[in-house]
Amino acid sequence: MKTLGEKIDFAIKLLKSIPQDKEIEISFSGGKDSEVILELAKMAQIPFRAIYKNTTIDPPGTIAHCKSKNVEIFPPTVRFFDLVRRKGPPTRRARYCCDFLKEYKVLDRAVQGIRKCESVKRAARYDEPEVCRIYGNKSNVCHVYYPILQWSDNDVERFIKERGITCHPLYYDENGIFHVERRLGCIGCPLKGDNGRSDFLIYPKFLKLLIKETQAWMDERPYGNSVRKFRNAYGLLYHNLFCKSYSQFEDLITGGLFPELAVDCKLFLEQYFKIDLNL
Numbered sequence: 658m659k660t661l662g663e664k665i666d667f668a669i670k671l672l673k674s675i676p677q678d679k680e681i682e683i684s685f686s687g688g689k690d691s692e693v694i695l696e697l698a699k700m701a702q703i704p705f706r707a708i709y710k711n712t713t714i715d716p717p718g719t720i721a722h723c724k725s726k727n728v729e730i731f732p733p734t735v736r737f738f739d740l741v742r743r744k745g746p747p748t749r750r751a752r753y754c755c756d757f758l759k760e761y762k763v764l765d766r767a768v769q770g771i772r773k774c775e776s777v778k779r780a781a782r783y784d785e786p787e788v789c790r791i792y793g794n795k796s797n798v799c800h801v802y803y804p805i806l807q808w809s810d811n812d813v814e815r816f817i818k819e820r821g822i823t824c825h826p827l828y829y830d831e832n833g834i835f836h837v838e839r840r841l842g843c844i845g846c847p848l849k850g851d852n853g854r855s856d857f858l859i860y861p862k863f864l865k866l867l868i869k870e871t872q873a874w875m876d877e878r879p880y881g882n883s884v885r886k887f888r889n890a891y892g893l894l895y896h897n898l899f900c901k902s903y904s905q906f907e908d909l910i911t912g913g914l915f916p917e918l919a920v921d922c923k924l925f926l927e928q929y930f931k932i933d934l935n936l
Contacts, residue, residue: 668804672701682767690770861932895922
């Protein structure tokens with residue numbers, strides 16, 4: 658197993674191997690891994706532009722943190738909640754929002770802080786430290802580099818401490834202790850282990866906005882499958898956040914053999930997230 662020093666050397670060699678005739682994008686999200694690749698780019702002395710793509714639903718303080726790092730803020734072409742009104746709420750199977758808000762090309766070459774150990778899917782999907790990625794059409798090609806693909810959480814934590822890097826405030830507890838296990842990301846992302854429920858407990862107003870725009874989307878499609886299956890936005894969001902299948906949703910809202918135990922989706926959401934959801 659390689660030491661952290663060996664992994665740093667490999668990362669710097671990889672960054673220096675990128676053609677230097679044009680500026681290279683450092684894809685900066687505000688998270689700990691993007692802090693690492695930004696520092697590595699400085700160490701490698703490559704010509705780069707650190708770019709943060711504003712998703713409009715990142716945790717509070719993210720834009721201010723990016724500005725403190727002199728990171729360029731790219732404004733969104735569309736806001737997340739406008740997308741929901743047009744396309745409905747994103748789900749694990751239909752995570753369309755990233756295509757509009759995150760996964761688009763800016764420069765011809767980009768460095769990203771992807772690490773295999775973050776998830777089973779990433780471990781299976783990412784194998785080589787350099788790929789050619791196509792965004793949209795075949796002419797929209799970007800060469801992407803992953804210098805910390807093989808790094809562990811321990812590697813990231815040690816590097817951050819040794820280099821004296823100040824991370825996003827949400828990585829620190831009330832005593833100022835850094836927690837490498839914490840993760841940033843879009844509020845309420847359906848790919849999170851709890852489908853985003855913990856985010857909505859912290860930021861319940863985001864859930865209220867999500868329900869509002871989801872209902873607007875459903876109102877424009879009164880004969881669509883979503884209205885037929887879930888009745889309204891409360892039912893749809895209850896299903897997305899708490900149910901593993903549609904059959905489970907049906908059993909819960911009807912009560913199955915015990916109709917008196919049927920779940921009122923709006924009331925359940927209000928009580929769980931401690932918020933008034935009258936739109």
